[in-house]
Amino acid sequence: MIAAVSPLAPKSFPELPEIEGVRFATGAAGIRYKDRTDVMLALFDKGTQAAGVFTKSKCPSAPVDWCRARLKGGKARALIVNSGNANAFTGKAGAQAVKLTAALAAKATGAPANEIFLASTGVIGEPLDASKFDGVLEKMSAHAAPDGLLEAAKAIMTTDTFPKVATASAMLGGVEITLSGMAKGAGMIAPDMATMLAFVFTDAPIASAVLQSMLAKSVQDSFNAITIDSDTSTSDTLLLFATGAAAKRGAPKIVTANDRRLAPFKQALNRLLLDLAYQVVKDGEGARKFVEVQVTGAASASAAKKIALSIANSPLVKTAIAGEDANWGRVVMAVGKAGERAERDKLAIWFGGIRVAHKGQRDPAYDEAKVSALMREEEILIRVDLGLGKGMAKVWTCDLTKEYVAINGDYRS
Amino acid sequence: MIAAVSPLAPKSFPELPEIEGVRFATGAAGIRYKDRTDVMLALFDKGTQAAGVFTKSKCPSAPVDWCRARLKGGKARALIVNSGNANAFTGKAGAQAVKLTAALAAKATGAPANEIFLASTGVIGEPLDASKFDGVLEKMSAHAAPDGLLEAAKAIMTTDTFPKVATASAMLGGVEITLSGMAKGAGMIAPDMATMLAFVFTDAPIASAVLQSMLAKSVQDSFNAITIDSDTSTSDTLLLFATGAAAKRGAPKIVTANDRRLAPFKQALNRLLLDLAYQVVKDGEGARKFVEVQVTGAASASAAKKIALSIANSPLVKTAIAGEDANWGRVVMAVGKAGERAERDKLAIWFGGIRVAHKGQRDPAYDEAKVSALMREEEILIRVDLGLGKGMAKVWTCDLTKEYVAINGDYRS
Numbered sequence: 001m002i003a004a005v006s007p008l009a010p011k012s013f014p015e016l017p018e019i020e021g022v023r024f025a026t027g028a029a030g031i032r033y034k035d036r037t038d039v040m041l042a043l044f045d046k047g048t049q050a051a052g053v054f055t056k057s058k059c060p061s062a063p064v065d066w067c068r069a070r071l072k073g074g075k076a077r078a079l080i081v082n083s084g085n086a087n088a089f090t091g092k093a094g095a096q097a098v099k100l101t102a103a104l105a106a107k108a109t110g111a112p113a114n115e116i117f118l119a120s121t122g123v124i125g126e127p128l129d130a131s132k133f134d135g136v137l138e139k140m141s142a143h144a145a146p147d148g149l150l151e152a153a154k155a156i157m158t159t160d161t162f163p164k165v166a167t168a169s170a171m172l173g174g175v176e177i178t179l180s181g182m183a184k185g186a187g188m189i190a191p192d193m194a195t196m197l198a199f200v201f202t203d204a205p206i207a208s209a210v211l212q213s214m215l216a217k218s219v220q221d222s223f224n225a226i227t228i229d230s231d232t233s234t235s236d237t238l239l240l241f242a243t244g245a246a247a248k249r250g251a252p253k254i255v256t257a258n259d260r261r262l263a264p265f266k267q268a269l270n271r272l273l274l275d276l277a278y279q280v281v282k283d284g285e286g287a288r289k290f291v292e293v294q295v296t297g298a299a300s301a302s303a304a305k306k307i308a309l310s311i312a313n314s315p316l317v318k319t320a321i322a323g324e325d326a327n328w329g330r331v332v333m334a335v336g337k338a339g340e341r342a343e344r345d346k347l348a349i350w351f352g353g354i355r356v357a358h359k360g361q362r363d364p365a366y367d368e369a370k371v372s373a374l375m376r377e378e379e380i381l382i383r384v385d386l387g388l389g390k391g392m393a394k395v396w397t398c399d400l401t402k403e404y405v406a407i408n409g410d411y412r413s
Numbered sequence: 414m415i416a417a418v419s420p421l422a423p424k425s426f427p428e429l430p431e432i433e434g435v436r437f438a439t440g441a442a443g444i445r446y447k448d449r450t451d452v453m454l455a456l457f458d459k460g461t462q463a464a465g466v467f468t469k470s471k472c473p474s475a476p477v478d479w480c481r482a483r484l485k486g487g488k489a490r491a492l493i494v495n496s497g498n499a500n501a502f503t504g505k506a507g508a509q510a511v512k513l514t515a516a517l518a519a520k521a522t523g524a525p526a527n528e529i530f531l532a533s534t535g536v537i538g539e540p541l542d543a544s545k546f547d548g549v550l551e552k553m554s555a556h557a558a559p560d561g562l563l564e565a566a567k568a569i570m571t572t573d574t575f576p577k578v579a580t581a582s583a584m585l586g587g588v589e590i591t592l593s594g595m596a597k598g599a600g601m602i603a604p605d606m607a608t609m610l611a612f613v614f615t616d617a618p619i620a621s622a623v624l625q626s627m628l629a630k631s632v633q634d635s636f637n638a639i640t641i642d643s644d645t646s647t648s649d650t651l652l653l654f655a656t657g658a659a660a661k662r663g664a665p666k667i668v669t670a671n672d673r674r675l676a677p678f679k680q681a682l683n684r685l686l687l688d689l690a691y692q693v694v695k696d697g698e699g700a701r702k703f704v705e706v707q708v709t710g711a712a713s714a715s716a717a718k719k720i721a722l723s724i725a726n727s728p729l730v731k732t733a734i735a736g737e738d739a740n741w742g743r744v745v746m747a748v749g750k751a752g753e754r755a756e757r758d759k760l761a762i763w764f765g766g767i768r769v770a771h772k773g774q775r776d777p778a779y780d781e782a783k784v785s786a787l788m789r790e791e792e793i794l795i796r797v798d799l800g801l802g803k804g805m806a807k808v809w810t811c812d813l814t815k816e817y818v819a820i821n822g823d824y825r826s
Binding site: 057060089092127314322329340401405 | 468471472501502504506536537538539642643645647727728729732733735736743745750752753754755757758760770772773774813814815821
């Protein structure tokens, strides 16, 4: 009944070019699962710059606390991520597990502990036995290779049904640079942040403060614009690492955020993050439909986003989509409950290209059969125009199916 | 697969004493369903006082607009409620349908149209053909009788699996007065308001302004403290009608909200609303578990309520309960995402009477087998103490099951 791989999964993986200055390795530490890889390592050349954004949860995981502190230095030499245990809500033992992991990683890789980034995903509240990394990290470090990104993405899956990877390239001062990334997450996905874990690597020579500024902006219309179930993880982490290796090929070092030469890089980063964010939605637990919600004509951009999220998070809208029912009345309900300005008699609603409601009532021209045909598609577009102002927003979500309930009613036990 | 009657339904209905000055009737207007009653009428003696609270949706239904306007007079002579069509998002046609219904009801009952209250429940966005009430209301008016409350409650059911009725009595100035009420709602239930429709009737002689003040207060800890799916109806309506007939038996007329003689009545009203609100949760679409969420030790009462609702609305918490899994990690997640002050290392969590987490980590004494046994019960208590202040709140919800998805994925079509 539960699909082995989401029906919305990409049909193939992209070719992932190597990122100069990054090497990957995976291992099996037996954190929770047996007979599968559950830890990934990324090693960075000296001089690698780092940036990151994290969950806004008031109860963040121990690795989130750790990474936030490490970012102050702006430098990174390694990233270690495990699946099977989130090391969240584990009290002092959690902080100790993080320290021990970093110490073991420092020993294994030769990198200073405070330039090692950590992330964990899996069950909350169970102590993480970091001593299991001992020995495993050494072997991984010895075998790290530049072409291991896809395998690394597989190692950090939990309820994911497929690994999520993406790549993009851009010109930076006349030199082609590359970005590649991975994401992990299938439930407990909502702004802010909207992914559990995502990591992006580039060879561009960009200073950490500039990376941070770009990342914080780019995430707004990608990972912070997706929602699966409105639940926000304690572990959400998005890290961006720039090795700077492209400088050897003549790429300029970028040290200010408003450097005009950055424009193509910014676009590539936006594209990459959106690609990964889409994949997270397409692996939404139990998802059968990918849904784009567009809101236009709102009083402001933030009002538009709040209304779009109210629609995207509504269980009644999401179950209607699962049932392939163009139930626009529930869209009205979700607009009404958002708390933002709305005037019933100015509201218009479309499914796909078909306007089903306008001026406060059903569109008399609307053909139920045509809309029903649209609802059977894999990708559904819901558009709402409020007729009030210029505020607009887009968010992405999936439907709410019985499989979501099955997956989450039987996850821990 | 979908239960004919919720397993959480009360095993029997209470004896419903007649409320002097109120008569009920039901009829079949063929609004949407065939071969079932779909309209109820309550007739009130002259002098009946009215109060009401409504949805905070920015897109309220036409009957909500109508009732809000009628309440200014404070007087009521009749209430007409139909199921099958919510007359919501029906544009000008909706306002016209409301006017026509009131005019037909005035003709049928002899009451002035502006003392007639209306409510509709069912599908949103479909025009309501109010002409179907013509003739039907005359017959109902002719047959109205004081003992018809339970039948009236049945007439306004939609996806409800059982009619919701309750009764209470209290002393008012040495005279026993009675309250009885009904509620309707099984999905699209969340603050504010948390029910689709509820109507309460009493013979107490209380002025409309006093009723309004008591109702607004009492609803905070009852209907505004329940949630099924976080979705807020466009039609939520709670009306309170007081015929004043008990004055003939010597009950004092109450005209100020701080009259001390009101205390027992207030308690009875609180009890009655809570009883009805519980029943709405117990008929939550697909519900198999009734869940009380208690939050203590929050920075303020409003913070406590926000955290309690974050827990109660979390799909991951609700599916865990459906799966009988004491997944307190998801409770931590829901506390963290509420946006209110929380300190991980001061947090404690109980399921039933068993503390499963404290001081930021799993309680070492906690016995998983005992907690698992508790999770198999029909009623589940989740308690969270934040260890910060004196703010507390209680809310009630149900689990999220595959049946919820089945019911709502296949409602309209």
